[in-house]
Amino acid sequence: MLTNHPNIAIRRLEDVLGFTRQGYYQYWQRQNEPVDDDLNVLRLVRPIRRQHPRIGGRKLYYLLQKEFLERGIKLGRDAFFELLARHKMLIRRRRRKVKTTFSGHPFRKYPNLIKNLVVERPNQLWVSDITYWFTQGGCLYVSLVTDAYSKRIMGYAVAPTLGAIHCKTALEMALKKIKKRTAKALIHHSDRGLQYCSAIYIGLLDNYHVQISMTETGDPLENPIAERVNGILKNEYLAHRAVYSLAQAELVLEQAVIFYNYKRPHMSCDMLVPDQAHQGEGKLKRRWKNYYSKRQVG
DSSP: OOOSOHHHHHHHHHHHHOOOHHHHHHHHHHHHHHHHHHHHHHHHHHHHHHHSTTOOHHHHHHHTHHHHHHHTOOOOHHHHHHHHHHTTOSOOOOOOOOOOOOOOSSSOOOOOOOTTOOOOSTTSEEEEEEEEEEETTEEEEEEEEEETTTOOEEEEEEESSOOHHHHHHHHHHHHTTSOHHHHTTOEEEEOOOHHHHSHHHHHHHHHTTOEEEEOSSSOGGGSHHHHHHHHHIIIIIITTSOOOSHHHHHHHHHHHHHHHHHHOOBGGGTTBOHHHHTTOOSOOOOOOOOSSOTTOOO
């Protein structure tokens, strides 16, 4: 009969089963390691989720690689996704649509200048678009101007209407970040919506001698970078926020743009954050696999 004293019990087991006390403790330590690693991974995930509440799993896994290495955590991407799924931390996309483009107007529509354009530097091509944002205070509209090379948001505005003046506000913010001689070598690309064809918007582009390009149809794939950035900002940073007023929306949007520009890596920018990519030039390596469409932008 084994005694209740743990040390004597382990010594008896050593004699009967032929293993050492050190081996006994190492065995139980190994049994606890996967659980400890899971807890450590979840502890690392939570602060990133607070800053980027709806960031995709692949980018989240990339952001944690340095921490995993320093802590000796060995976890493949599939296992990482499974861990997030078990703890209900995988993001599911919600889809609702509101029409924001109205091209049946009498204003001039400009030709598409970027069909075969290879973008190799910042401030070579800007893309603009409007997206909707459902809030507790009603539907708002976010206007964005994005650099096509770096995916950096250059200008933004939020408003309760689709008025052209709000798109102009976003464009003014963007233009203040560059010199006029830089603007002369810049192409501005948008859809053919009323806002982008309006006199106040076109007049501002003309004042800076920016070249004007527009889509030929209403197909979102003619302005894919703008569509993609719209989706990222809205789905990862805005949709989950409780917003009750325009003033609150402006603060939330400003914070979202800061996190997006300075913290979120892009697979289409060699995993640089947009602000980093905006400092360089030359062809950027893309690190995403195209699972859905040959024309997808990440």
